[in-house]
Amino acid sequence: MPEAFCPCGRSDARGRPLPYADCCGPYLDHDTPAPDAEALMRSRYTAFVLGRLAYLRTSWHPSTRPTELTLEPGVKWLGLQVRSHRVVDADHAEVEFVARSRVGGRGQHLHDRSCFVRENGRWVYVDGDIFE
Structure with a gap:
């Protein structure tokens, strides 16, 4: 996937989509810690896509991670829009986003505000509130 654009949709200063290798690739492929909660959230979206x-x-x-984790079959991820990234303090942040998908020809969207914490120098997802 190094030549392809990153599924998370992040773009450079000129508005051009970033390649996977220059965006979420280092986090997913090389165990590089995400620098902030937004980058982690984007990389998690990319992980769902891939x-x-x-x-x-x-x-x-670990306190909120499910014992079993499976992906819904047949989901086609269509895009991600980050609405806000709010730093609560040095080790806590929130990211509000909308992720669009299609399952069986039917469009869906997930509008969520996710909470993240930094432990031992790494950001991790804790939980989120879904907007209806």
Whole structure:
């Protein structure tokens, strides 16, 4: 996937989509810690798109991580929009986003405000509030 654009949709200063290798690739492929909660959230979206369960598990806080983690079959991820990234303090942050998908020809969207914590120098997902 090094030549492809990153599924998370992040773009450079000129508005051009970033390649996977220059965006979420280092986090998913090389165990590089995400520098902030937004980068982690984007990399988790990318992991969902690519079916990278191991990354999803390791980037999920152990206190809220499910014992079994499976991906819904037939989901086609269509895009991610980050609405806000709020730093609460040096080790806590929130990211509000909308992720669009299609399952069986039917469009869906997930509007969520996710909470993240930094432990031992690494950001991890804790939980989120879904907007209806």
